[in-house]
Amino acid sequence: MKTPIIIDTDPGIDDVIAITAGLFAEELDVKLITTVGGNVGIENTTRNAVNLVNFLGKDTPVAKGADEPLLNKLVTASAVHGESGVGGYQFEEKAGIANLSNRHAVEEMRDVILHSNEPVTLVPIGPLTNIALLIKMYPETKSNIKEIVLMGGAAQGGNRTPVAEFNIFVDPHAAKIVFDEQIKITMCGLDITRLTSITTENVREIEGYGKVGDMVSRLLSDYDSTTSTQNHFTIHDLCTIFYLTRPEIFKGKRATVNVVTEGEASGCTVTHYTENGHVFVCLDADVEEFRREFVSTFKKVYETMEG
Numbered sequence: 001m002k003t004p005i006i007i008d009t010d011p012g013i014d015d016v017i018a019i020t021a022g023l024f025a026e027e028l029d030v031k032l033i034t035t036v037g038g039n040v041g042i043e044n045t046t047r048n049a050v051n052l053v054n055f056l057g058k059d060t061p062v063a064k065g066a067d068e069p070l071l072n073k074l075v076t077a078s079a080v081h082g083e084s085g086v087g088g089y090q091f092e093e094k095a096g097i098a099n100l101s102n103r104h105a106v107e108e109m110r111d112v113i114l115h116s117n118e119p120v121t122l123v124p125i126g127p128l129t130n131i132a133l134l135i136k137m138y139p140e141t142k143s144n145i146k147e148i149v150l151m152g153g154a155a156q157g158g159n160r161t162p163v164a165e166f167n168i169f170v171d172p173h174a175a176k177i178v179f180d181e182q183i184k185i186t187m188c189g190l191d192i193t194r195l196t197s198i199t200t201e202n203v204r205e206i207e208g209y210g211k212v213g214d215m216v217s218r219l220l221s222d223y224d225s226t227t228s229t230q231n232h233f234t235i236h237d238l239c240t241i242f243y244l245t246r247p248e249i250f251k252g253k254r255a256t257v258n259v260v261t262e263g264e265a266s267g268c269t270v271t272h273y274t275e276n277g278h279v280f281v282c283l284d285a286d287v288e289e290f291r292r293e294f295v296s297t298f299k300k301v302y303e304t305m306e307g
């Protein structure tokens with residue numbers, strides 16, 4: 001049976017790649033894609049999500065969510081992802097956006113979760129604003145959330161500040177709400193996303209896989225030097241999808257995570273390892289298998305789309 005999931009996202013180059021993998025994964029049933037302000041503003045993240053779904057020939061609904069953090073002003077990462085969020089790549093703008101809901105993302109999430117016969121897994125790969133709003137506005141949804149598999153945080157270090165990862169830094173108050181809940185959480189933070197980089201050789205392998213291979217390779221060619229090196233690309237958000245489809249690749253430890261919300265360390269995820277912790281922190285992986293899965297995934301997407 002497929003796992004029903006909701007992808008909450010701020011596309012974003014790595015988001016686009018992760019969403020593509022999720023939409024074509026045989027193990028997953030993407031019920032809804034919700035957008036949030038993060039890598040770029042909400043209008044661009046929503047446009048990118050809709051354009052991607054259309055590009056891939058899917059009918060997955062998209063719903064626009066929070067345009068700014070709970071308390072802080074929005075900080076974006078346009079220096080990394082470009083002003084549009086997808087570098088210099090341009091999706092074809094199709095007339096009509098039938099898959100864009102006219103309701104707020106949190107309302108759509110509530111309905112999907114409460115009406116699902118199977119518990120739903122939430123996959124947030126941007127700031128956690130929408131997820132925090134869902135938990136606080138509709139606490140009844142918690143009983144039908146299987147787990148939260150998120151990209152965010154770090155047991156050690158940061159990328160927005162020396163101690164804070166970007167997604168958590170953007171809305172630390174929302175992150176604290178989410179991590180403080182006793183919902184099962186898997187944290188794919190910088191500890192694992194930096195480890196599971198993709199090589200230029202891997203990217204060259206998929207370049208010939210039709211329009212999706214061309215899209216992924218062109219997106220990665222625009223990735224900023226702060227995210228990638230000359231020979232490797234860090235596709236942070238992809239770890240969440242591969243964790244769901246290939247969990248055996250990953251290793252980690254159970255923990256509780258406290259999010260710092262104020263001061264110089266705002267956005268820091270203070271990780272306390274304990275067997276009783278409700279957070280599974282991914283810390284290690286079979287990197288070569290991860291890379292093989294990357295190539296295999298986009299070969300399958302190509303074969304499915306080109307049929």
